[in-house]
Amino acid sequence: MSWYHKFLIWIIAPIILATLQIIWRWYWPEPINHAQIIFAGLTIWLLYSPTKTNLFWMIFLIYWLLDLVSALPFGINTISAFLSFLLLYRLSTRVFTGHSISTAFLLTAIGSVAFRIIYLLTALLWGFIDLTQIVGQNSSLMSIIWEITLTAIVAVIIFLASVFGTRRFNPRYILVDNINK
Numbered sequence: 001m002s003w004y005h006k007f008l009i010w011i012i013a014p015i016i017l018a019t020l021q022i023i024w025r026w027y028w029p030e031p032i033n034h035a036q037i038i039f040a041g042l043t044i045w046l047l048y049s050p051t052k053t054n055l056f057w058m059i060f061l062i063y064w065l066l067d068l069v070s071a072l073p074f075g076i077n078t079i080s081a082f083l084s085f086l087l088l089y090r091l092s093t094r095v096f097t098g099h100s101i102s103t104a105f106l107l108t109a110i111g112s113v114a115f116r117i118i119y120l121l122t123a124l125l126w127g128f129i130d131l132t133q134i135v136g137q138n139s140s141l142m143s144i145i146w147e148i149t150l151t152a153i154v155a156v157i158i159f160l161a162s163v164f165g166t167r168r169f170n171p172r173y174i175l176v177d178n179i180n181k
Contacts, residue, residue, distance in 0.1 A: 014058065017041075018065040034143055035150035038062055039081070039115065043108045044158045046088055047099050059085050076122045084114040101156055108155035112148040 021038045042059055049055050063081040067074050088111045096103045123129045 010057075010061070014061040014065055017062050018069075021062075021066065022069060031143070031146040032150065034147040035154045036112065036115075036147065037151075037154055038066075039112065040108055040151050040155035041158055042085065043088060043111055043155050044104060044162060046085065046092055047104060047107070047159070048162070052089055056082070056085065072123060072128055073126050076119060076126070076128075079122055080115050080119040083118050084111050087111065087114050101159060104155050104159040105152050109148055109152040112151045116144050116147065 017038055021036070024035070024037055025033050027033075042055065042062075045055055045058075046052070059081055060078060063078040067077045070077055088107055091110065092103075092107060096107055120129070
């Protein structure tokens with residue numbers, strides 16, 4: 001791979017992806033804007049990637065850029081994403097070893113829950129938010145539930161698009177007529 005392609009992948013791609021996530025969060029209506037499209041896409045990359053080193057560098061770069069424009073103290077997004085993807089990596093290699101729709105859905109849902117827990121705990125430890133802001137408001141809890149659900153649904157859509165796009169999908173596994181053959 002030439003230096004030009006590496007430059008595009010490692011510098012321009014994170015900038016474009018972070019910008020798309022920001023645009024998604026600001027311009028789509030409630031509750032659709034709660035979906036984390038980058039998290040869902042990176043989870044699907046985790047399922048397909050034979051080497052995870054590049055994935056973790058991309059996670060670091062994208063969430064570092066998102067930290068630059070975040071209102072929270074610098075590093076909360078990056079720490080949360082990195083630790084939640086470490087958990088997802090362990091789960092994908094030890095527990096969820098198959099590459100199916102249910103695996104994509106469950107890994108993304110578990111990763112989103114882990115991301116949100118680490119995010120909130122880090123913000124609590126740094127004293128940026130108060131526990132009553134999370135538990136005391138129904139809108140905060142509903143927003144987190146919407147985020148987890150919609151991110152998992154987006155991951156399933158990305159998974160199906162990648163499966164159909166790469167022609168790895170074999171319909172004989174789901175057709176009833178082909179079971180007895």
